[in-house]
Amino acid sequence: MAMAQSIASLSLGATAQLQGTSASGSAASGSARPSLSLRSNATGFSSQAHFTGSFGLSWSVQGNGLSRSERRHGAVLAVRAAAGEKKNVLIVNTNSGGHAVIGFWTAKDLVAAGHSVTILTVGEESSDKMKKQPFSRFNELREIGVQTVWGEPSDLGAALGNIQAPFDVVLDNNGKTLDVVQPVADWAKANGAKQILFISSAGIYKSSFEQPHVEGDAVKEDAGHKLVENYLADLGLESWASFRPQYMTGDGNNKDCEEWFFDRISRDRPVCIPAPGIQVTNISHVRDLSSMLTLAVEKPEAANGSIFNCCSDRGTTFDGLVKMCAKAAGKEAKIVHYDPKAAGVDAKKAFPFRNMHFYAEPRAAKTKLGWESKTNLAEDLKERYQEYVKIGRDKKDIKFELDDKILEAVSEPVAA
Amino acid sequence: MATSQAVLAQALPAASPVASSSGVSQRKPASAALAAPFKGSLAGLRCESNGAVVAKSSRLGVDIGIVKEAAGRSIARRAVVTASASATEPKNILMMGGTRFIGLFLARELVKAGHQVTLFTRGKAPITQQLPGESDEEFADYSSKVKHLQGDRQDFDGLKEKLKGTNFNIVYDINGREGKEVEPILESLPGLEQYIFCSSAGVYLKSDQLPHFEVDAVDPKSRHKGKLDTETLLQSKGVAWTSIRPVYIYGPLNYNPVEEWFFHRLKEGRPIPVPNSGMQITQLGHVKDLARAFVEVLKNEKAYNQIYNISGAKYVTFDGIAKACAKAGGFPEPQIVHYNPKDFDFGKKKAFPLRDQHFFTSVEKAEKELDFTPEFGLVEGLTDSYNLDFGRGTFRKAADFSTDDMILEKLGIKTAVAA
Numbered sequence: 050m051a052m053a054q055s056i057a058s059l060s061l062g063a064t065a066q067l068q069g070t071s072a073s074g075s076a077a078s079g080s081a082r083p084s085l086s087l088r089s090n091a092t093g094f095s096s097q098a099h100f101t102g103s104f105g106l107s108w109s110v111q112g113n114g115l116s117r118s119e120r121r122h123g124a125v126l127a128v129r130a131a132a133g134e135k136k137n138v139l140i141v142n143t144n145s146g147g148h149a150v151i152g153f154w155t156a157k158d159l160v161a162a163g164h165s166v167t168i169l170t171v172g173e174e175s176s177d178k179m180k181k182q183p184f185s186r187f188n189e190l191r192e193i194g195v196q197t198v199w200g201e202p203s204d205l206g207a208a209l210g211n212i213q214a215p216f217d218v219v220l221d222n223n224g225k226t227l228d229v230v231q232p233v234a235d236w237a238k239a240n241g242a243k244q245i246l247f248i249s250s251a252g253i254y255k256s257s258f259e260q261p262h263v264e265g266d267a268v269k270e271d272a273g274h275k276l277v278e279n280y281l282a283d284l285g286l287e288s289w290a291s292f293r294p295q296y297m298t299g300d301g302n303n304k305d306c307e308e309w310f311f312d313r314i315s316r317d318r319p320v321c322i323p324a325p326g327i328q329v330t331n332i333s334h335v336r337d338l339s340s341m342l343t344l345a346v347e348k349p350e351a352a353n354g355s356i357f358n359c360c361s362d363r364g365t366t367f368d369g370l371v372k373m374c375a376k377a378a379g380k381e382a383k384i385v386h387y388d389p390k391a392a393g394v395d396a397k398k399a400f401p402f403r404n405m406h407f408y409a410e411p412r413a414a415k416t417k418l419g420w421e422s423k424t425n426l427a428e429d430l431k432e433r434y435q436e437y438v439k440i441g442r443d444k445k446d447i448k449f450e451l452d453d454k455i456l457e458a459v460s461e462p463v464a465a
Numbered sequence: 466m467a468t469s470q471a472v473l474a475q476a477l478p479a480a481s482p483v484a485s486s487s488g489v490s491q492r493k494p495a496s497a498a499l500a501a502p503f504k505g506s507l508a509g510l511r512c513e514s515n516g517a518v519v520a521k522s523s524r525l526g527v528d529i530g531i532v533k534e535a536a537g538r539s540i541a542r543r544a545v546v547t548a549s550a551s552a553t554e555p556k557n558i559l560m561m562g563g564t565r566f567i568g569l570f571l572a573r574e575l576v577k578a579g580h581q582v583t584l585f586t587r588g589k590a591p592i593t594q595q596l597p598g599e600s601d602e603e604f605a606d607y608s609s610k611v612k613h614l615q616g617d618r619q620d621f622d623g624l625k626e627k628l629k630g631t632n633f634n635i636v637y638d639i640n641g642r643e644g645k646e647v648e649p650i651l652e653s654l655p656g657l658e659q660y661i662f663c664s665s666a667g668v669y670l671k672s673d674q675l676p677h678f679e680v681d682a683v684d685p686k687s688r689h690k691g692k693l694d695t696e697t698l699l700q701s702k703g704v705a706w707t708s709i710r711p712v713y714i715y716g717p718l719n720y721n722p723v724e725e726w727f728f729h730r731l732k733e734g735r736p737i738p739v740p741n742s743g744m745q746i747t748q749l750g751h752v753k754d755l756a757r758a759f760v761e762v763l764k765n766e767k768a769y770n771q772i773y774n775i776s777g778a779k780y781v782t783f784d785g786i787a788k789a790c791a792k793a794g795g796f797p798e799p800q801i802v803h804y805n806p807k808d809f810d811f812g813k814k815k816a817f818p819l820r821d822q823h824f825f826t827s828v829e830k831a832e833k834e835l836d837f838t839p840e841f842g843l844v845e846g847l848t849d850s851y852n853l854d855f856g857r858g859t860f861r862k863a864a865d866f867s868t869d870d871m872i873l874e875k876l877g878i879k880t881a882v883a884a
Binding site: 258260263324325328329363364365368369370372406412415416 | 788829
């Protein structure tokens with residue numbers, strides 16, 4: 050079987066060649082990996098004998114530790130092990146909001162796995178938005194060889210300017226509607242990309258009395274993200290996939306998540322939770338998303354044509370989240386349940402998450418990509434709280450107008 | 466053909482026929498729309514709807530599979546080859562219990578698969594009873610093959626006497642409750658190859674983070690402590706064991722009033738009182754899926770010394786169960802009434818059949834390792850239960866609306882039908 054041959058033909062160490070400089074700028078010296086990143090600047094490699102997860106055998110090496118032999122003058126059969134080929138990835142990243150951090154982590158993960166990355170952030174480098182994380186930390190990306198550029202997704206060619214290397218993969222972590230993503234997708238196809246990945250949203254799932262949201266469930270057909278998914282499915286690229294995230298925690302986040310809870314807990318304030326408090330949601334550490342995306346880049350055939358719920362594999366109740374945050378802060382949780390209508394507040398403004406069960410499970414990633422969730426909220430939140438205190442946010446002067454309004458409403462005697 | 470398939474074919478005349486995965490011979494493809502069935506040496510192949518063929522490492526022996534398409538799913542259909550468990554040589558099976566619910570279906574599957582099955586019961590319930598939808602021929606065949614060993618498993622000495630020299634090589638312990646009940650069986654059966662135990666997801670420690678995975682913390686103080694003790698005891702013995710943890714089991718002939726409780730109220734056009742928000746999430750698993758899972762683990766080395774959650778592929782809220790039951794029985798959308806249980810004293814009576822908390826498990830371990838896929842969706846499964854049981858006028862527990870009336874009165878809600 051070709052597999053046995055490929056194992057025999059893999060060579061390490063002495064026969065591997067150090068990568069020369071390439072336009073993508075990901076010099077081997079910039080990464081911690083040994084000299085196993087072979088890349089031909091001349092022709093691409095034939096992608097025959099592609100061993101992916103679809104054979105159910107765990108060929109789970111993540112890009113380092115496996116070399117491959119090149120076909121050189123009819124010498125050895127070129128074998129592309131699932132994780133062995135280096136990809137050139139373009140990430141089109143949003144300049145704000147909850148998804149911004151995905152591009153930051155994914156860039157890092159991809160580089161660690163031996164790929165080269167360009168991240169194009171929408172807008173201008175000089176904009177005020179760039180003062181917030183993760184953008185304020187893009188030097189961390191440049192230090193590991195990621196090219197950072199700014200521009201408009203409607204004209205990627207212009208935005209990318211002098212960056213020559215054709216991209217194997219384009220990851221759109223920006224658009225929510227077809228008018229924004231279409232030019233990116235079209236450009237990717239026209240410029241030879243083999244794979245397009247789209248960050249969609251688990252918010253497009255239709256509510257049902259059954260849980261959780263599973264890939265394949267009904268979605269709102271006219272949702273912008275869905276229309277993009279439809280477009281990508283018909284585009285005719287070698288591989289496409291859509292990732293539907295939920296809420297994220299993690300270093301470099303552009304949008305508050307656990308911070309909302311820490312703001313209250315660190316000040317010994319009660320945490321107001323819309324009743325009944327048992328609503329289940331999914332808070333993932335962003336590394337779960339970046340690891341899933343990296344796997345998809347490395348297993349384009351396994352990922353092709355798939356929707357992936359991009360989140361951890363456990364849900365948490367609202368009350369449970371408060372308790373974990375309190376524990377992370379070394380404090381007692383004080384929870385007050387309220388009815389938003391009765392308290393005269395808009396739940397969307399008073400609370401950071403959708404006031405309902407909003408819970409998806411990452412079943413496709415597990416079965417198709419062999420992905421595993423590493424989110425451990427109890428531990429992750431400890432880390433996040435330490436960071437929260439380190440930057441002095443527990444001392445910041447914050448107004449809690451809506452909370453106060455709720456607490457007042459709740460403390461009033463209820464009519465019999 | 467397999468009993469369950471015949472039963473299903475009768476129950477769901479409008480739906481596409483669903484293939485049962487048990488049994489060796491007389492396998493027919495479920496529908497013309499499906500890919501050709503795999504046979505023989507292509508053991509354990511799974512054909513995904515995007516065309517990828519997934520080879521799973523199969524068990525010893527030849528698996529015969531059927532490609533089945535999930536009925537009623539309007540999106541992303543997933544064609545699955547369900548592997549049969551019948552590849553093993555015939556075993557001499559001792560089943561503790563087997564005359565009440567799970568065992569009724571499981572024993573039949575095992576007999577059909579060619580094993581010799583002996584039910585150990587006190588004889589209080591009939592040893593065999595014809596299942597709703599089971600043909601006379603099938604029932605006669607089963608009755609002629611299944612054996613009975615009469616005794617009280619709580620009488621440990623008597624049990625050992627009865628088991629001495631019997632040569633059972635497999636035990637299915639369906640009704641065990643306490644760890645100490647296992648010892649006499651193990652002592653009496655030196656040739657035992659596998660002890661398969663029906664445990665319960667009730668052993669999991671209540672958590673705010675869900676679902677429960679097999680590796681999660683268990684609660685040594687739970688009501689199901691005995692099940693946990695049994696698992697622990699089995700782990701300490703040398704015999705190969707497998708433990709199955711179901712959640713809420715449902716299906717025709719359920720003696721636990723799960724769906725029955727809802728059907729009683731729906732039938733009378735009564736409002737359905739659900740405690741607190743009705744958002745509590747739980748999980749129902751069809752008894753036939755559970756029986757198949759039990760068959761899957763038989764002589765399956767992968768399953769040795771392993772625990773598996775077995776239940777439906779999806780979870781459901783309390784309110785959702787009410788709605789699903791209404792759909793299943795062809796009733797109009799139910800009126801659901803929420804109440805605070807703390808405002809009432811129901812005495813010894815249970816005002817609601819399910820524990821008032823989130824309670825659901827991940828079945829991905831079984832799906833991955835055992836090639837187990839729950840066949841029944843929630844509404845499909847409840848329809849099966851309704852058509853074969855409650856809808857025919859049969860039930861285990863008569864309707865008792867006394868707690869309902871207490872609730873409705875306090876909330877000032879009138880029932881449509883005079884009490």
